Amino acid sequence: MAGCGGDDSAGGSGTTSSNENIELTLGTFGEFGYEDLIKEYEGMHSNIKIKHDKVGQGGPYHEALLTKLAGGSGAYDVSAVEEGHLSDVLSKPQLFNNLEEIGPKDVTKDRWLGWKYDAAKAKDGTLIGYGTDIGPLAMCYRKDLLQAAGMPFEPEAVKPLFATWDSFFQAGDTYVKATGKAWYDSNSQIFNAMQNQLPVGYVNKDDKLVIEENADIKKNWDKVTAAGARGQTAKLAAFSNEWNSGFKTGAFATKTCPAWMLGVIKGQAGPENEGKWAVTDAFPNGGGNWGGSYLSVPKQSKHPKEAAELAAWLTAPEQQIKAFKAKGTFPSQVKALEAGELLSTTNPYFGGIKDGELFAKMAQKVGPAQYKGPGDGQIQENATSPALQAVEQGASPEDGWKQAVDAAKRIAR
Incomplete structure (x- = not known):
């Protein structure tokens, strides 16, 4: 495999601490691309059987995981954790094995992009998980709709439109004026991308809620809600039926686009729109990440060393490439990206674009990992997003902001 030789043959020693017959449980959600890899690993280790429990949706999976962790039993030997729920486990490092201590010695930080590795470190230094995939952000857009609006539409030509958030919103005004149609899908999708670029998020490193004190959050809120009021938002809640069909009908012209979104767009827009959607290696204010997960080993595991070896192997460069081919999960390991x-x-x-090369480039633009304190993901899901939807439905931006702040306070208390 080009660029994937050297010490990554098994993501670790590839051996277990004993020859006893054991069963390891692996819990994931959605699509990780592990089905064939599990068979391969069992073929390499005659004494290990892997019971893979794959849950369809991440929300119910993580609720169950947190319940099992709190109850002291039932957690998987290798438990996947999605980055949006990472803050819920980083505050509980005592419930997880430190992979820097129990994992294979040749699995070191430099295997991963620095921001991916650092995001899984608790404040006490515990490495909660080995990084799996990532969701580096680019911009997707409808070439035909921009062309019809008299705007640049080829992937190189549109880059100035997506250079900064100010240029993005200015382009949105141009598009709305020319067409009378929405520029992007929803205020919350744009706001979340802006929020995750900030040096400090909803919660600071002292685990203090700073949604009111962090002036940058309110600035982003004001920019997004003002753009929405000028007609730029299609007011479609992400992953709703209306949002899904919006890709096909041209309900919005642009989409914040992590690597995995290409599959969503293709599936929802359908064959009749092939070649109309495009992606460019630009993103406002540089870059960002949306999505990706980690493999953790809870203290509940009766086989922590073997579990860590399995997690290390599944996240090694060779296996990340295989998972990408199987399900489109974009690699986080440096050698895999090369x-x-x-x-x-x-x-x-998407017009024959080299999507692997494009998103590998965008992965390098992601800034330092923003600290995700307790409740961070819940604030996004249950405070700011519903409040932004309320503004789209007629509430004033100030009333929406108060709704978001009040809900965040209830979550963080």
């Missing part, structure tokens, strides 16, 4: 098999991939639906 692999010819990744960089040479093309996406016919």
Whole structure:
């Protein structure tokens, strides 16, 4: 495999601490691309059987995981944790094995992009999980809709539109004036991307809620709600039926676009829109990440060393490439991002763009990991997003802001 040689043959020693017959439980959600990899690992380790429990949705999975952790039993030997729920476990490092202590010695920080590795470190230094995939952000857009509006529409030509958030909103005004149609899908999708670029988020490193004190959050709120009031938002809640169909009907012209979103767009926009959607290696204010997960080993595991070896192997560069080929999960390991098999991939639906190369480039633009304190993900999901939807439905931006702050206070108390 090009670019993936050297010490990554098994993501660790590839051996277990004993030859006893054991069963390891692995819990994931959505699509990690592990089905064939599990069979491969069992073939390499005759004494290990892996029971893989795959849950469809991340929300119910994480609720169950937190319940099992709190109850002291039932957690998987290897438990996946999505980055949006990472803050819920980083505050409980005593419930997890430190992978820097129990994992294979050749699994070191430099295997991963620095921000990916650092995001899984608790304040006490415990490494909660090995990084799996990532969701580096680019911008997707409808070429035909921008062309019809008299705007630049080729992937190189549109980059100035997406250079900063100010240029993005200015382009939105141009598009709305020319077409009378929405520029983006929802205020919350834009706000969340802006929020995750800030040096400090909703909660600071002292685990103090700073949604009111952090002036940058309110500035982003004001920019987004003002753009929405000027007609730029399609007011479609992400992953709703209306949002899904919006890709096909041209309900919005642009989409904040992590690597995995290409599959969503292709699936929802359908074959009749092939070649109309495009992606460019630009994102306002540089870059960002939306999505990705980690493999953790809770203290409840009766086979922590073997579990850590499995997690290390599944997240090694060679396996990340295989998972990407199977399900499109974008690698987080440096050698995987340099692999010819990744960089040479093309996406016919998006005009034959080299999507592997494009998103590998965007992964390098992601800034330092923002600290995610307790309740951070819940604030996004249950405070700011519903409040932004309320503004889209007629509430004033100031009333929406008060709703968001009050809800965040209830979550963080």
